[in-house]
Amino acid sequence: MIEAVGLTKRYGDKTAVYNLSFQVRPGAVTGFLGPNGSGKSTTMRMILGLDNPTAGAVTIGGYPYRKLPNAPRQVGALLDAKAVHGGRSARNHLLSLAQLSGIPARRVDEVLGVVGLQEVAKKRSKGFSLGMGQRLGIAAALLGDPQVLLFDEPVNGLDPEGILWVRNLMKALAAEGRTVFVSSHLMSEMALTADHLIVIGRGQLLADMSVRDFISANSADFARVRTPDTEPQLREKLGSALAEAGGHVLPEQDGALRVTGLALPRISDVAHEAGVRLWELSPHQASLEEAYMRMTQGAVDYRSTADQKAGLQQPLPPGAQPPMPVPGQGQPGWYAPPPPQQGGQPFAMPAPGAAPAGPYDGAQAGGHGAPGGPSAGAPNPYAQPASQAPQAPQGQAPAPAAAVPPPAPQQAPVAAPADLTKPEDPR
Numbered sequence: 001m002i003e004a005v006g007l008t009k010r011y012g013d014k015t016a017v018y019n020l021s022f023q024v025r026p027g028a029v030t031g032f033l034g035p036n037g038s039g040k041s042t043t044m045r046m047i048l049g050l051d052n053p054t055a056g057a058v059t060i061g062g063y064p065y066r067k068l069p070n071a072p073r074q075v076g077a078l079l080d081a082k083a084v085h086g087g088r089s090a091r092n093h094l095l096s097l098a099q100l101s102g103i104p105a106r107r108v109d110e111v112l113g114v115v116g117l118q119e120v121a122k123k124r125s126k127g128f129s130l131g132m133g134q135r136l137g138i139a140a141a142l143l144g145d146p147q148v149l150l151f152d153e154p155v156n157g158l159d160p161e162g163i164l165w166v167r168n169l170m171k172a173l174a175a176e177g178r179t180v181f182v183s184s185h186l187m188s189e190m191a192l193t194a195d196h197l198i199v200i201g202r203g204q205l206l207a208d209m210s211v212r213d214f215i216s217a218n219s220a221d222f223a224r225v226r227t228p229d230t231e232p233q234l235r236e237k238l239g240s241a242l243a244e245a246g247g248h249v250l251p252e253q254d255g256a257l258r259v260t261g262l263a264l265p266r267i268s269d270v271a272h273e274a275g276v277r278l279w280e281l282s283p284h285q286a287s288l289e290e291a292y293m294r295m296t297q298g299a300v301d302y303r304s305t306a307d308q309k310a311g312l313q314q315p316l317p318p319g320a321q322p323p324m325p326v327p328g329q330g331q332p333g334w335y336a337p338p339p340p341q342q343g344g345q346p347f348a349m350p351a352p353g354a355a356p357a358g359p360y361d362g363a364q365a366g367g368h369g370a371p372g373g374p375s376a377g378a379p380n381p382y383a384q385p386a387s388q389a390p391q392a393p394q395g396q397a398p399a400p401a402a403a404v405p406p407p408a409p410q411q412a413p414v415a416a417p418a419d420l421t422k423p424e425d426p427r
């Protein structure tokens with residue numbers, strides 16, 4: 001378990017993290033969410049002993065990281081996939097990390113299989129695509145077969161297949177009873193991956209709750225009602241009738257009305273009594289993304305001068321006041337997401353913990369082989385078939401790639417494009 005108590009970090013005048021207290025428990029994926037610059041990476045660095053707190057403390061299994069016995073075997077982390085010696089092959093990079101931590105060489109080949117990099121194991125990592133670099137970073141994190149894993153934005157730059165693979169990997173690691181702490185600024189991804197959420201804004205705790213509780217505490221049920229497009233006066237009439245009946249009514253961009261505060265049968269009755277025909281009456285729930293944006297709206301450091309939410313925010317009816325934000329509660333009608341036909345499935349809410357089926361689910365490579373892991377020869381839940389291993393990039397400019405397990409010194413990224421056919425750099 002990871003436990004932070006009153007964790008605070010200041011850089012000069014800048015308070016990056018303030019009085020943060022939380023626990024990250026084993027057996028679950030805990031999503032660590034916050035807008036850019038909210039202090040996620042700073043918190044992770046403090047957990048890993050790479051930065052000292054200005055105040056407070058954070059422990060792993062009761063110890064500060066630097067006092068943890070055999071830390072590399074207990075904690076694995078992916079902080080910056082670009083921090084790797086690009087001249088080294090993937091295998092040699094992992095081998096050097098393994099040697100530093102007293103991890104046997106055979107484990108290097110195991111983790112290369114787990115992340116699907118066997119075929120490019122001898123290639124210099126500076127020729128790796130961003131996704132391959134992320135996989136190498138994940139391999140480094142898994143090297144010590146640790147019970148506690150931290151991943152800082154692990155899906156950054158990954159393609160949909162890579163994202164799905166990472167998602168399933170996180171879930172599989174948690175299902176084995178490990179502590180999995182994953183930072184992201186993408187609520188939609190966390191909705192699919194995490195069981196529990198810790199949300200911060202401007203370095204302070206905004207929420208610490210299950211995904212399910214987060215949704216119900218921060219999103220509101222609402223109904224969409226459409227009257228015939230051909231008779232706009234019916235829409236006005238219905239809007240007034242619903243407001244009189246106690247509903248909160250907001251227009252949506254496509255001409256429908258968003259109604260909160262009235263159950264669907266009541267809306268139907270009100271429409272019937274007002275003599276208004278309906279073309280649509282449907283139940284919806286605000287998405288997790290909406291809940292997150294609503295919660296962090298006051299805690300965003302960097303915002304475009306063109307408000308990104310402007311297109312989502314509905315104009316209020318003449319004379320109406322915007323609803324007052326209530327901390328920890330939903331704010332019905334604060335804005336409407338795009339209607340389904342424009343934005344795909346904006347209201348669809350993934351079931352927390354539901355593992356999407358995919359080609360990378362529980363695959364075929366060999367066992368983990370380490371104490372506490374699956375027995376030798378058992379199916380490896382993280383692995384993917386060799387045929388699905390990522391290929392060396394063709395044609396496109398390769399991104400620098402690297403991996404950083406917690407104890408390893410970070411190295412400068414090498415940005416030059418690589419020739420994968422060349423033998424690795426002897427350094």
Ligand SMILES: Nc1ncnc2c1ncn2[C@@H]1O[C@H](COP(=O)(O)OP(=O)(O)OP(=O)(O)O)[C@@H](O)[C@H]1O
Pocket residue numbers: 011014015016034035036037038039040041042043185
């Ligand atoms: N070494 C540093 N010196 C000064 N300020 C720093 C340092 N590291 C981080 N900060 C500041 O602390 C704040 C939190 O940064 P941090 O990188 O932890 O946020 P984050 O949530 O990880 O952001 P992102 O999602 O963009 O990666 C930012 O305002 C950042 O500029």
